[in-house]
Amino acid sequence: MAFEIPKQIYSGAIKSVTIGKGGKAITLGGETSYPFYVFEGAMPHVPRIAMEVWDKNPGDEWADPALAPFKDVAGDPVAWAQKCIKNYGAEAIALILVSTDPNGDDASPEAAAATAKKVADAIDVPLIIYGTGSVDKDAEVLPAVAEACADKNLIIGPAQDKNYKKIGAAALAYNHTVIAFSPIDVNLAKQLNILLGQLGVKDSHILVDPTTGGLGYGLEYTYSVMERDRMAALTQEDDKLQLPIICYLGQEVWKVKECRLTNDEAPHLGDQTKRGILMEAITAVDLLLAGADLLVMRHPEAVKLTKSFIQELAG
Amino acid sequence: MALTGIEIFKLLPKTNCKECDFSTCLAFAMALAGGKAELAACPYVSDEVRDKLAEASAPPIRPVKIAMKDATKTVGGETVMFRHEKTFFNPTIIAGLLTTAMDSATVDKKIAQFMKLQFERVGLNLRPEMFAIKDVDGDAGKFAALVKKVVDSSDAALMLCSDKAEVLKAGAAAAGDRKPIIGPATAANADAVGALAKELGLPLLAKAEGYDALAELTTKLTGMGLKDLLIDSGSRTLKQAFQDQIVIRRAALVPKFRPFGFSTVCCPCEMTDDPMKEALYAAVFIAKYGGIVVLSDLDASVVFPLLLERLNIYTDPQKPMIITPGIYELNNPGPDSPIAVTTNFALTYFIVSGEIEGSKVPAWLIIQDTEGLSVMTAWAAGKFSGDMVGAWIKKCGILDKAKNRTIIIPGYAAGISGELEEELPDWKVLIGPREASHIPAFLKSI
Numbered sequence: 001m002a003f004e005i006p007k008q009i010y011s012g013a014i015k016s017v018t019i020g021k022g023g024k025a026i027t028l029g030g031e032t033s034y035p036f037y038v039f040e041g042a043m044p045h046v047p048r049i050a051m052e053v054w055d056k057n058p059g060d061e062w063a064d065p066a067l068a069p070f071k072d073v074a075g076d077p078v079a080w081a082q083k084c085i086k087n088y089g090a091e092a093i094a095l096i097l098v099s100t101d102p103n104g105d106d107a108s109p110e111a112a113a114a115t116a117k118k119v120a121d122a123i124d125v126p127l128i129i130y131g132t133g134s135v136d137k138d139a140e141v142l143p144a145v146a147e148a149c150a151d152k153n154l155i156i157g158p159a160q161d162k163n164y165k166k167i168g169a170a171a172l173a174y175n176h177t178v179i180a181f182s183p184i185d186v187n188l189a190k191q192l193n194i195l196l197g198q199l200g201v202k203d204s205h206i207l208v209d210p211t212t213g214g215l216g217y218g219l220e221y222t223y224s225v226m227e228r229d230r231m232a233a234l235t236q237e238d239d240k241l242q243l244p245i246i247c248y249l250g251q252e253v254w255k256v257k258e259c260r261l262t263n264d265e266a267p268h269l270g271d272q273t274k275r276g277i278l279m280e281a282i283t284a285v286d287l288l289l290a291g292a293d294l295l296v297m298r299h300p301e302a303v304k305l306t307k308s309f310i311q312e313l314a315g
Numbered sequence: 316m317a318l319t320g321i322e323i324f325k326l327l328p329k330t331n332c333k334e335c336d337f338s339t340c341l342a343f344a345m346a347l348a349g350g351k352a353e354l355a356a357c358p359y360v361s362d363e364v365r366d367k368l369a370e371a372s373a374p375p376i377r378p379v380k381i382a383m384k385d386a387t388k389t390v391g392g393e394t395v396m397f398r399h400e401k402t403f404f405n406p407t408i409i410a411g412l413l414t415t416a417m418d419s420a421t422v423d424k425k426i427a428q429f430m431k432l433q434f435e436r437v438g439l440n441l442r443p444e445m446f447a448i449k450d451v452d453g454d455a456g457k458f459a460a461l462v463k464k465v466v467d468s469s470d471a472a473l474m475l476c477s478d479k480a481e482v483l484k485a486g487a488a489a490a491g492d493r494k495p496i497i498g499p500a501t502a503a504n505a506d507a508v509g510a511l512a513k514e515l516g517l518p519l520l521a522k523a524e525g526y527d528a529l530a531e532l533t534t535k536l537t538g539m540g541l542k543d544l545l546i547d548s549g550s551r552t553l554k555q556a557f558q559d560q561i562v563i564r565r566a567a568l569v570p571k572f573r574p575f576g577f578s579t580v581c582c583p584c585e586m587t588d589d590p591m592k593e594a595l596y597a598a599v600f601i602a603k604y605g606g607i608v609v610l611s612d613l614d615a616s617v618v619f620p621l622l623l624e625r626l627n628i629y630t631d632p633q634k635p636m637i638i639t640p641g642i643y644e645l646n647n648p649g650p651d652s653p654i655a656v657t658t659n660f661a662l663t664y665f666i667v668s669g670e671i672e673g674s675k676v677p678a679w680l681i682i683q684d685t686e687g688l689s690v691m692t693a694w695a696a697g698k699f700s701g702d703m704v705g706a707w708i709k710k711c712g713i714l715d716k717a718k719n720r721t722i723i724i725p726g727y728a729a730g731i732s733g734e735l736e737e738e739l740p741d742w743k744v745l746i747g748p749r750e751a752s753h754i755p756a757f758l759k760s761i
Binding site for chain 1: 397398399431434436526527530552553554557558561562565566569570572591592594595598599602603614615616617618619620621623624626627628630632662665666669672673748750752753756
């Protein structure tokens with residue numbers, strides 16, 4: 001009685017998106033089965049990890065174990081990005097324009113664009129640029145970045161339903177890829193992809209950001225929305241959802257109380273550094289199993305662990 | 316094929332006698348169809364009907380009860396591949412490994428560590444539940460002594476692991492009332508170990524490599540009359556073990572392939588020597604279908620993140636997570652500390668309380684019952700209105716605890732401020748930030 005694996009029928013595939021330029025460009029997507037179900041489908045491009053770089057010194061905003069590896073470069077995004085690549089083998093960089101936060105430093109679009117250009121010129125791996133999520137400010141900052149870094153095929157976002165026109169148009173004009181951000185909802189994700197399409201942005205230039213919840217703080221919502229998204233894309237031929245997914249988890253994981261509590265404050269939670277690294281890497285594992293194609297991560301050890309995990313599971 | 320609830324209902328007595336603990340035969344039929352009840356609970360169905368329903372009504376994945384000292388846990392009983400399709404019911408049991416090769420001091424330390432690993436969250440106690448106790452040299456006396464030590468000094472559920480029936484027998488005797496899982500039964504020892512499990516009425520772990528061998532083994536064991544089985548597909552590489560978990564769950568659910576209709580045991584402890592990698596393997600099996608996950612060591616920095624993951628994955632997506640309405644004291648507030656109010660959606664509470672705690676500003680956080688809705692939804696649904704918030708503030712007890720009469724409301728509920736001022740004439744209403752991340756700066760500015 002030879003056992004046969006019951007088949008899952010897939011009728012769709014994830015589309016491919018290439019980010020960056022030249023020899024270090026990365027292609028994402030292309031899956032023809034659920035994530036890592038390589039016994040019944042193909043995963044031609046394994047998920048990748050971008051390392052998080054802030055455009056300002058995070059100081060106290062980052063838990064000590066997360067900042068420690070970057071103490072010498074924090075405040076200098078170019079040096080920081082280069083350290084990620086040279087010391088930690090980063091395959092992509094995600095520059096977070098924290099300084100543009102209207103409730104914080106409120107840096108100008110011009111200043112942000114100049115920083116982005118400096119970083120883009122200094123590295124050869126793909127560069128992701130995240131604004132702060134402020135609808136109005138991002139609509140000014142991201143087009144300025146797009147123009148300053150024309151033709152570098154950056155990945156810029158988050159483009160939301162209220163500002164996608166300005167950000168999408170800038171990406172289109174200067175040949176970049178857009179991050180379509182929606183608040184944990186499959187239908188809203190689909191809707192935004194359609195709107196970007198109507199604007200003229202091609203599927204080959206869109207990544208979907210479904211909103212990332214950290215471990216213990218809403219990860220389950222992200223997890224299930226991504227699973228539903230992949231189910232619709234792969235088994236229900238919903239072609240407007242057949243796009244690679246990006247998750248920015250570094251900030252979501254490390255900002256929570258349990259990552260910030262020191263060994264003295266919380267001896268019962270174990271070593272703070274190890275705990276934080278595992279909280280980040282375990283969040284990464286869940287997001288990968290749910291369908292992430294590109295992760296934005298913070299701690300070099302968490303990145304290393306996750307990278308070797310991907311190779312083992314997909315290889 | 317499985318019968319629907321209505322088809323099952325037609326075969327039941329339709330007397331609504333309630334002896335099955337369901338209010339009607341129809342409710343019982345629906346529960347049977349959903350794999351959430353057992354036909355044995357009905358004393359009145361005829362033998363003929365019983366036979367007919369037995370196959371159709373048995374849950375696709377056998378639920379097995381596992382005894383801790385003061386609690387009973389269940390593994391198995393799952394009915395879906397993806398949690399959004401319904402929910403996952405029985406959280407993966409997290410187990411630590413003890414072996415007869417460990418010296419007594421190490422064992423003591425690991426038991427003490429196990430008992431300390433308990434974390435309160437959303438009114439739940441998050442903790443590992445089990446020790447897997449492994450015989451390494453066939454010494455039944457040593458094994459029994461180790462089992463007895465664990466039973467006496469912990470409340471852990473037990474899984475006793477040896478390939479020798481006599482060693483398992485000695486261990487089971489030492490476990491006494493704390494009914495352990497025993498095993499592994501393999502092709503080589505299935506007769507003896509299967510007979511022992513049957514004699515003692517214990518759940519049995521069946522282990523074989525390869526799908527055909529595994530199906531053959533469980534078929535043989537069920538043929539011996541054993542029902543409470545767990546299975547180990549024997550794979551110790553991540554890629555194969557991951558595939559096995561998916562294939563076993565899918566086969567059990569979709570074609571109802573009975574030989575795989577059991578919960579699985581996963582052993583990250585035997586897959587790597589690197590504790591960090593081991594943690595990630597465990598994370599995979601918590602998300603993807605492991606019934607029991609055995610770790611080589613229960614270090615808090617490994618176990619705590621896994622417990623959070625398990626909480627997330629096994630949270631019922633059909634129900635909002637809620638916390639109890641009331642007054643929450645953050646950073647030891649005094650009579651003049653700021654007072655803020657928000658909803659009882661657990662995620663809202665976690666994020667808001669986390670930001671306040673992180674700010675180190677002492678504050679009172681009042682939680683309003685919004686039936687688990689978040690701020691914007693609750694406001695839109697009329698469950699976070701000025702009337703309701705005002706009434707709760709007067710009633711919740713804050714008037715006795717604090718002298719401060721300024722209430723901070725969520726920025727997204729700014730619309731209720733006028734109504735709230737009317738409701739609370741002695742109070743000043745302050746509109747807080749929309750984003751929780753701006754709370755620390757806000758608190759420091761007032």
